Amino acid sequence: MPLDAFLLVLRLLLIVLLYLFLMQVVIAITRDLRKTAQNSTEGGGQVASILGHLVVVDSGPSSITPGTRFDLETQTTIGRGPTNTIQLPDSFISAEHTRLSYRNGQWSVQDAGSVNGTFVNNQPAYNALPAKAGDIVRVGYIQFKLTQ
Amino acid sequence: MASQSPSGIFRRYRWTELGLFIIPFLIVILEMSQLLLANKDQTSSLSTRNLPTIQGLIPAIGLIAALLIANMVMSVFFRKADQVLLPLVGLLSGIGILMATRLGPDLNPFPDPALGSRQLVWVLLGIFVCLATLFLLRNINLLARYKYTAAFLGIVLVCTTLVNTLRVKNLDSPTHDQLNLGPFALQPSELLKICLVIFFAAYLSENRDIFAEGSLKFGPFRLPPLRQLGPLTLMLGIALLFFLFVRELGLALLIYGLFLSMLYLASGKFSYVATGLLIFAALGLIGYSLFSYVRTRFAVVGFNVVNWQNWTAKDDRFATNGGLQILQGLIALSSGGILGAGLGLGNPAGRYFVPVVQSDMVFTALGEELGLAVLFAIIAIYLLIIYRGFRIAIEATDTFNQLLAAGLTSIFAIQTFIIIAGNMKFLPLTGIPLPFLSYGGSSILANYIIVGILLRISYNTAVERDGTA
Numbered sequence: 001m002p003l004d005a006f007l008l009v010l011r012l013l014l015i016v017l018l019y020l021f022l023m024q025v026v027i028a029i030t031r032d033l034r035k036t037a038q039n040s041t042e043g044g045g046q047v048a049s050i051l052g053h054l055v056v057v058d059s060g061p062s063s064i065t066p067g068t069r070f071d072l073e074t075q076t077t078i079g080r081g082p083t084n085t086i087q088l089p090d091s092f093i094s095a096e097h098t099r100l101s102y103r104n105g106q107w108s109v110q111d112a113g114s115v116n117g118t119f120v121n122n123q124p125a126y127n128a129l130p131a132k133a134g135d136i137v138r139v140g141y142i143q144f145k146l147t148q
Numbered sequence: 149m150a151s152q153s154p155s156g157i158f159r160r161y162r163w164t165e166l167g168l169f170i171i172p173f174l175i176v177i178l179e180m181s182q183l184l185l186a187n188k189d190q191t192s193s194l195s196t197r198n199l200p201t202i203q204g205l206i207p208a209i210g211l212i213a214a215l216l217i218a219n220m221v222m223s224v225f226f227r228k229a230d231q232v233l234l235p236l237v238g239l240l241s242g243i244g245i246l247m248a249t250r251l252g253p254d255l256n257p258f259p260d261p262a263l264g265s266r267q268l269v270w271v272l273l274g275i276f277v278c279l280a281t282l283f284l285l286r287n288i289n290l291l292a293r294y295k296y297t298a299a300f301l302g303i304v305l306v307c308t309t310l311v312n313t314l315r316v317k318n319l320d321s322p323t324h325d326q327l328n329l330g331p332f333a334l335q336p337s338e339l340l341k342i343c344l345v346i347f348f349a350a351y352l353s354e355n356r357d358i359f360a361e362g363s364l365k366f367g368p369f370r371l372p373p374l375r376q377l378g379p380l381t382l383m384l385g386i387a388l389l390f391f392l393f394v395r396e397l398g399l400a401l402l403i404y405g406l407f408l409s410m411l412y413l414a415s416g417k418f419s420y421v422a423t424g425l426l427i428f429a430a431l432g433l434i435g436y437s438l439f440s441y442v443r444t445r446f447a448v449v450g451f452n453v454v455n456w457q458n459w460t461a462k463d464d465r466f467a468t469n470g471g472l473q474i475l476q477g478l479i480a481l482s483s484g485g486i487l488g489a490g491l492g493l494g495n496p497a498g499r500y501f502v503p504v505v506q507s508d509m510v511f512t513a514l515g516e517e518l519g520l521a522v523l524f525a526i527i528a529i530y531l532l533i534i535y536r537g538f539r540i541a542i543e544a545t546d547t548f549n550q551l552l553a554a555g556l557t558s559i560f561a562i563q564t565f566i567i568i569a570g571n572m573k574f575l576p577l578t579g580i581p582l583p584f585l586s587y588g589g590s591s592i593l594a595n596y597i598i599v600g601i602l603l604r605i606s607y608n609t610a611v612e613r614d615g616t617a
Contacts, residue, residue, distance in 0.1 A: 003185065006185070007185060010490075012487070015521045015525070017171055018521075022529070025232060026532075028164055028168060028232055029535070029536075032232075094356075095360065101612075113354065113547050127287075
């Protein structure tokens, strides 16, 4: 085969390979997205199981009645914004205030970058702190007790 | 790690990434063989004596080996990190290396047969730095605590550019953004971008509530209160003033665009963006009327290329002096056509062709040799990288991580847009390099650091979501 015909074949092959690669990447991405969608619907099924509660022991300057119980899920967020699992319309609580996760039988509490801070037994929770039933979790100026 | 049994390792390997690497490796080998064959073609412009076979082989094989090693290292240590980013970035790096190999021997004032090998060295360093970033950034929130250090480092980098300008005293060349350390020419602005993103992300995530509220009102426009707006505008102002003084229009545009996008991402308020764009338009008009160098840069954009048969003498002079680079670039793009001339078979570089093609105008070189079809594919690859970056940002669990990922992706996107638009005479040409494709060590390093940070954020998110490593 003459050289320039062969080079033409190589050039066309490059274009074909490039678009095949793009197709492969898009397939990998859609598979990824579908898996994430499945995970979140499965996670929705798990929401029904309640793993614990937060009971208000001291409502501070907010208007929440002491003794109010909030259900906790595997991943719970607390804050003022509407996207949180537990929404507390208090002016000392940030839009995203605290994150609680339940993993391997253990609760962990982490501050989500709030203005007034999150504390577990008066320890600031910049990094995730473990918490067990009976610990006092302070979100802003509201104190909760973590219970079963 | 859980089980070390052979079947466990087999199942837990990063197969998607390895599968995505197959076609890039094939493309690199294909292009390398085409380059070596074009070497033999008598009609090609590639000088045969300047490209020995080994120099053509080393870049391709070195890249394949490095990417395979990176894949193995990530499978052992960071199994859950994003699997689509590295193949995309690897393919772009491969095309960049091969283009540098092709352009090196033909460069006009100083032909450089080892350009491809040097590009390979930078890419290998880049992959190493990417993995190092993955290992070092165990706690990304530590970056948030050092935000003022990052800002200070950024200011220091900007100062080196300023010093270089005052030394050179030739304010008409398109870029002063260079720091020459012995044989290495670095571009400090690349690292400055990362420092700025870290500072903005940390500052905006800490003061997010206040920004979302926007209590300062100017009629229909709302602004954040001055106490929060202060440090941000100070940092922005320092960067902008330096770059306007140093005549780096592209960097000023990049930083301002970054600032606006991060402000919008953090606060969600479109009125901030509207105010910012109005201020930008006002500043642009003032700059255009006050500074002549702004006018000359924009003169290129308004230049009528199509009507070349009716050029006046002044147009002719412009075409051979100020507008030479852009016009030769446009000629290169159009002569490429849809299929291109073939790697090694076109004329992108050389005495009568595009000046400084290996770093500023590499997009036109790709257009000439590989054609429009490949250019579309390359733009699609950039879009996929940007998509992946934003997806990593959405999935991140923490506001700082989200803003950091989104900011890094935004700056990557804005930079790519500015340089491609500059190559096509849509915007004035700037000194910003095309990520991964243009020859330039600090650009490759900085972009691999960005990829490393994004991979680490995705790894942290996946670990937190699944509960185990």
